[in-house]
Amino acid sequence: MNNLKITCVIVDDEPMALNLVEGYVVKTPFLELKKKCSNAIVAMEFIKNNPIDLLFLDIQMPDLTGLEFSKMLPKDTRVIFTTAFDQYAIESFKVEALDYLLKPFDYAEFLAAANKARTWISLVKRKQQTIFSKEKEFLFVKSEYKQLRIVLSDVLYFEGLKDYIKIWLKDNPKPILTLMSLKSLQEELPETQFLRVHKSFIVSLKNIEMIERSQIIINDKRITVSEQYKPKFLEFVNKNSFNT
Template sequence: MENLNRIRCMAVDDEPPALQLLKSYIDKIHSLQLIFHSSNALDAFNFIQQNEIDLLFIDIQMPGLNGLEFVKALFHKPAIIITTAYREHAAEGFDLDVLDYLVKPFRFERFLKAVSKYTHTVTVPANFEMLQNNRTSESVYMYFNVNKELIKVFLKDILYIESIKDYIKIVTLQKTIVTYQRISYMEEKLPEEDFMRTHKSFIVNIHKINSFKSDRIRIASDVIPIGRFYKRNLIDRLNGDTFSE
């Protein structure tokens, strides 16, 4: 795993002791790299607009801009771990698709458990940056954690992705893998030029579509449902004729 980038972290908390504790915990884990930390949420928000962050640790109760408002305002969200003394905000936090919710004071063992949820999701290699500048490159790939082993998958080989509760099934012509991840995270990370959501439980590689009709898509030998909410976008995207109802 030495060839993989370290996980770029940001820590935001207006309480100096809490921020210092987060910094010390992050420093103990070699795979984590603290890129930026601040007690000022507005400064942190400005920073994250200009820089790539993989994992955000953020408090809720902060002056000026609280943690939930911070997360809601982000267009491209990193993985998020909320750190707060207020349990009553947990439900709203999870509605925002956060990775975990740490209630202060939390021990290092609990911090490790939260971080492990990230390491069981997608691990992105250095050349993932190619997606930003060369989205048609056939060499772009991701690593997925499967049974504690990182499996390499080229994006061009993905046929479709299916959500199975808190897991996703990634189907290619060569293999099918199942990994702990949310489909919403993949929807954010995959290049929209090549992939699109066609159902609450499916993302497809649009270049792999063999045929489609009003309620389904065929990719290879598999049939993928089309959700009503996604139908119009699919029509516009593929420049097809209006589906018959």
Template structure:
């Protein structure tokens, strides 16, 4: 597996560092680099790639605006000299953000995320939903093991994924969309606000599902699931 890459940064030294880092990874193939964001955007519109490294703060157009303008979007790793990232980048579902000066170890972690997500995207539907779920949280891609999910809670435009050991992940996504990413035989919606892992049900009684450490309501729309489960 080889990921075709492009790097765009208006700072020549930063761009040279990216060339050096990319060359250290045999699964990355650098096709082009650009100091000019407009030229880079034109190249991307005519040449499909897998992974884009792009600086956020550039004088002609920002990296965020560049990515937003692309019809066919590759995986994106943003680079920036600023700690405060623009919220607009969240909607672009970046793999990661790298803060300058970029450390090679941190760079390696970012490209490993890209590899994992590429494999997830290119797997068959059954394979891709078998073990992991990818969501965007805190401006980067987060990989969640399905076996760690205790339940998923809707919070208006966001969802909160409750994990083992009282950990949570908050992401901007409707409950319906996350349900589509989960294997149908392993997760069930029980309420407009909740999705649960079927294998963690302890009991169902009085229209409530008992899970480890919590009870959740079952709404009228999903009562048929409760009846089917009790007949198993």
């Protein structure tokens, strides 16, 4: 986790404040700026499709305040409030903000808050992250307060369900449920064995029984290959096809 990059978004309706925080983020090696927004509505639309670790968020903004916006965020997105008003401090901690920077703040104050966020996010990701073996023959996943050993060759497919993943195994009618994002899982799985074919599915390539049009059949389950993932899937099919 020493090389952990924390993805972040800045939201502030004051251009000078927006640019100041952007400069601080850019000079902080472990922060990765994904977007800066002048209002919460734009930020909300971006975060819907782009998971973010950390939000630097102003409180007093038109249309939607920072406090209101913070209550709508995914639970894995944490907040550091940046505001000129100290009367919101108690309210900010009620919404579990990681820190509260009172404007004007300097880089030292910003860095202290960012380091606090890095410590917290690192701990959370350690807890959520599946422990994978170096050989990628098996993995351990946390399920119902236990660490279960999953042999990768037994996996039929992974199904994403909001913040959870269902792991469907051979000869097991019920899936194993674990708290983890499909994106994080995809980064760790061996590409030669598994392929993401849909926003909600990663399939075991060796367990594909049939391909019919744009659908994969595994253990009587039909999984549609979405347009986004079709090129890579077709590449796999072409490499493994024998045409007479």
